[in-house]
Amino acid sequence: MGYTATTDPTVPSVLADYTLVLARATNVGEPATPRVKVIIAIDDGGVQRLPYAPDEWRDDVVIGPVVFAHPADPAVLTSGAAPTFKPESMEPYSGTGPATYYFGPVDRLTHRPADPLLEPRVLVKPDLIGVDYVRTTFFESYYSGSPVLPDGYYFPGTSAAAPGVAAVAALAMQYSPQSTAQQVRDALVSTAVPMPTQPVDYGVSDANVWGSGRVFAPAAIAALPAAPAPAPVPAGGGGMRLADTGLSAGGDLGGITLVALLLLAGGAVVSFSRARRATARGTRS
Structure with a gap:
């Protein structure tokens, strides 16, 4: 790994093998060996291969993946990234995944600490891959002279890939408004294009690197039933209009409402929920 011991920009980082030492201080009444998690991003200047061989680490030290927090939530669709070019x-x-849950949910009413699970729950993450380096008019970075990109502004990162996946979900919702959130999610995941073997050994299964593959809009949309044909109904003034589609008699959206795009630690998430027409909201961070 590369390491820079100063914030002075004129001092270059040094690429070498380093020994990481954690000094763990305990207070009276606390366990002698409190749980510690160190997250190291796998990137161009970081760790390209984590040692998983026996006897390389202490028994109470676990070397694992970097998908955590919101992207690790089983309720969300987690997106990794691949470049458009x-x-x-x-x-x-x-x-990379997997993501491991050790505790149940916090009680929202009493805020009582979560109880530990009888058995840890291990989830494959990410769920699929979106593409980044999308063209923009102002954001994020200007690239010129690239052999693979025309000059212009591009938005890289998993935070760029997640909105692309969300856009496919929105198209699927528009095409099939009667489908449930789970049906749309299943369509996105089941029709994703498998990724080839990567040159980097991440030390985890392929499914925990790219999930089911790269999202493919035409196949995902085709996997869902089309919206019912609108029926002409009489309108005021003697004219005709097309009936509203996608809403039940009670006003529920037959599809899903996109409510959040979140980015944490190299994993972007797309979150879905059902909503009523009068209260549907969308947020993004």
């Missing part, structure tokens, strides 16, 4: 290759900063 080379979509068969993973971005080096795309987070």
Whole structure:
């Protein structure tokens, strides 16, 4: 790994093998060996291979993946990233799984600490891959002279890939408004294009590097039933209008409402929920 011991920009980082030492201080009444998690991003200047061989680490030290927090939530669709100009290759900063849950949910009413699970729950993450380096008019970085990109502004990162996946979900919702959130999610995941073997050994299964593959809009949309044909109904003034589609008699959206795009630690997430027409909201961070 490369390491820079100063913030002075004139001092270059030094690429070498380093020994990481954690000094753990305990207070009275605390366990002698409190749980510690160190997250190291796998990127161009970081760790390209984590040692998993026996006897290389203490028994109470676990070397694991970098997908955590919101992207690790089983309720969300977690997206990794591949560049638009080379979509068969993973971005080096795309987070890897699996994600492990050790505790149940916090009680929202009492805020009582969560109880530990009887058995840890291990989830494959990410769920699929979106593409980044999308063209913008102002954001994020200006690239010129690139052999693979025309001059212009581009937005790289998993935070660029997640909105692309969300856009495919939105198209699927528009095409099939009667489908449920789970049906749309299943369509996105089941029709994703498998990724080839990558040159980097991440030390985890392929599924925990790219999930089911790269999202493919035409196949995902085709996997869902089309919206019912609108029926002409009489309108005021003697004219005709098309009936509203996609809403039940109670006003529920038959599809899903996109409510959040979140980015944490190299894994972007797309979150879905059902909503009523009068209260549907969308947020992005």
